[in-house]
Amino acid sequence: MKKLINAPGTVVSDALAGIAAAHPALRIDPDARIVTRAGEPEAGRVALVSGGGSGHEPLHTGFVGRGMLHAACPGEVFTSPVPDQILAAARAVHGGAGVVFVVKNYTGDVLNFEMAAELAGDDGIEVATVLVDDDVAVDAAGTAGRRGTGATVFVEKIAGALAETGAGLAAVAEAGRRVNAASRSFAVALTPCTTPAAGKPGFDLAPDEMEVGVGIHGEPGRSREKLKPASGIVSDALDAIFADRPLAEGDETIVMVNGLGGTPLIELYIAYADVARYFADRGIRIVRNLVGEYITSLEMAGVSFTVCQADEQMLALWDAPVDTPALRWGT
């Protein structure tokens, strides 16, 4: 295992120290293990809290800031945060108008956020949960349900922008749920990744193989296939996405081509060119896009694709200013 770390046991706390040093607009509580905006809580405003295992950076810590999250609570690598941590985050940013939990659909995340919501309720904090479950590689039947992956970025951006307008708890949560319902993702891995604790890769792949339908936790995917050119990977992924949620000519979408950690940007642009062609061939419009690393699996080489059918409200909120370490635009 070759990692730029000091010790497997201090990965998350060391990274939090780095985030604290790098971003003066964020506040890090190293004991509670939470990252919030400076100046929290802001009275009367709905707050967005998200979290999950570490190893997916910039998600979620990199999305804390104006127009997006109010707090993030990073767990150990690939391990959801504990309820106390989530509760501490909720308390730190609760401005009296309630808190939205953005939760990726994994058993661990769901249970820990549920427990935190109960504790927060005991504290008089109203919580609404947005469950993200966009990964079409997983059948909802006979499983723990679809995983939450790339759509999380869209949910956090759009719900975060709505919270910024002063909207109420129900409206902000509803906007997040609508984005999730309109979004689908699919991912392919070219190499495995190694958690600091395990010290060995989660699976082995031959030089001509890829794992198709992977999640973001270094686990194997739905199937192993022969490596294909970028255009083939793109069309397989988009076929899976559109089979699950067909789009019609003229539909408007936000599309993300996301690197899983070890794939260079030049390759993501190559994939995006193929995505653009695929959409153009079908007359479906990409009206906004993200190409880069937004939700990763440590150093895994690979790519995920997320498509969100966007309506006018979503696009307006997408375009609203955002000022976080990893996403920044507008005034």
Place this chain on the structure above:
Amino acid sequence: MKKLINAPGTVVSDALAGIAAAHPALRIDPDARIVTRAGEPEAGRVALVSGGGSGHEPLHTGFVGRGMLHAACPGEVFTSPVPDQILAAARAVHGGAGVVFVVKNYTGDVLNFEMAAELAGDDGIEVATVLVDDDVAVDAAGTAGRRGTGATVFVEKIAGALAETGAGLAAVAEAGRRVNAASRSFAVALTPCTTPAAGKPGFDLAPDEMEVGVGIHGEPGRSREKLKPASGIVSDALDAIFADRPLAEGDETIVMVNGLGGTPLIELYIAYADVARYFADRGIRIVRNLVGEYITSLEMAGVSFTVCQADEQMLALWDAPVDTPALRWGT
């Protein structure tokens, strides 16, 4: 070789197609192989042109936009662009006030930009060149001179911001040269990288080894050493930087901790925590920072450190608005 590409021969043109599709604020000329801002040339304004081999994304294409570059000309992977390409870029953005070439100090880049400058001169375009040579891993004596690496990002940001104010050719070039003179870099690789054309890694490393003092072209470094914890890597790199250009207590710096392509962001933050500690121990101030991937070597795992001693003018220009795919802040 596992890459998300369509064919080794079309890597650069496919990526340019993706950049064109993803960024409506840029114009891509696929035949001339140049990327410019939309709306060029802008009359009466000094233009910044940079370029070099591809495989270092987001450098340079990702830095084209308001407040930074006016044009980039990407060569083949790790191969500097040809004079015609550079000339086409200069012509496309020349607004009558001259063009600054930002050139990383490699024989190929230097020669091709030199030839282009001659051709541009024949065209009546006044060219000033800023040579970037910040890599302290290379002795200037007995070599092709220091390599240009991370400082390129600082030069392009600061000189680009000055050009935006309407400053003249000599002033913009001089600002770029001052940034270069005030900047030093050092890089360490944990894994090699593979160019699409070569199909095999540039070197082999044992699981407990690292290459120290590498450049950004997948070549081996100055020495091979046993892998160290992040704090050891950081102090070795910063020792080398400060040995070359000492800083005193109270000095103000801009610091970049840059991933070489395959290193996850969580590890870069771990390294940044160690950097911040190193600076704090010496009373040297980091007043601005970048942590992320800005100048890469394909999928190489590793990190580079760049330190620039910044004066007031540099900081003001650093803070000036920038709106490019890879660097964006301000209004």
Place this chain on the structure above:
Amino acid sequence: MHMDIPLARAWIRTVAAAMEEHQEQLTQLDSAIGDADHGVNMHRGFSTVIAALDGLESTNVGDVLVKTGTILISSVGGASGPLYGTFFRAAGRQLTTPTTDAEHLLAALEAGLAGLQKLGGAVPGDKTMVDAIAPALAAFAAEVRTGGSVDLTAAAVEAAAAARRGMLATIPLQARKGRASYLGARSIGHQDPGATSAALVFQALADVLQAE
């Protein structure tokens, strides 16, 4: 044989030692069909627990188990933290006396399993920790309720053996809960990490009772 407070503490300490010893194995099992953290999770959780138990003033057996569960919830994260945490808390809440006999302990553990299943929704056959815990409690119950003698040690030994069989029986199963379910048929052929840690929990109980 009854269970008293020192024995309950010894049980949890033995579980912690087992999790430390098997950390690597649990992580590697989780690496095959999960996310390679189960060993670290269990080790982090139980080492936090034993540190906290040191300072705990307990007046009944349940205090030890409730505290164990509470600390697991606040230190583990992941799926296993809330699930094991709930198991120990729900069990502990039933044990309000300084010592407890086999029958009461069984009822308490059954309440623990019920809480765990209510929270996680898994049933036997889903390839989870339930596949070790449920047969363990069934074997325990067989000893306690139908056997003539009510020997806690014998019941725990039977329970540990059944947990182990249940753990091994997860190998051919296709997962329907937790991360492994994402793999579909590819989860078949791998032993469930949570069932493995659960077998360690019951083995530890048998071990401390036999050592008495």
Place this chain on the structure above:
Amino acid sequence: MHMDIPLARAWIRTVAAAMEEHQEQLTQLDSAIGDADHGVNMHRGFSTVIAALDGLESTNVGDVLVKTGTILISSVGGASGPLYGTFFRAAGRQLTTPTTDAEHLLAALEAGLAGLQKLGGAVPGDKTMVDAIAPALAAFAAEVRTGGSVDLTAAAVEAAAAARRGMLATIPLQARKGRASYLGARSIGHQDPGATSAALVFQALADVLQAE
């Protein structure tokens, strides 16, 4: 034997074929002490050249070489593009007649080398293409200027052999120019890719002359 326009074209075509054949080798040499692109660079450059030569109306030998150099400059990039480009252009500019003899060709190639060295600043011993070209021209000159007969073929054969020796002699050198210089002492023990491609250029000249 003189060099005329068809022969000049045949030379460049043979160079192109050699670059294609040795693309992999050149890239692997460049991988060891450079950035793994010299083979692709040379192949891209010379295949662009031969496509362009097809349509070229040349009235003298120099046209072919100037065109070769121009196309190399505009298609190769890297260090080798401007350097080889300048070499061929500066040589070609000296050859203003439809055929040329050994003496004039030598003078032209010497002008090419001078241009290349002026541009790149390398001297023999720096571990560059100059280490193959300079001895090749010295051997060529030895045949032409001091030998009794002025046999272009014999001169080219000697030049090719000397280029090859020069190429091999780069192995023990420490690089002082180009990317390999960054490696310091670690560049020792590797054959220079540019010296290798230069040896191919002279071997091609010998080959086409011998084939006549």
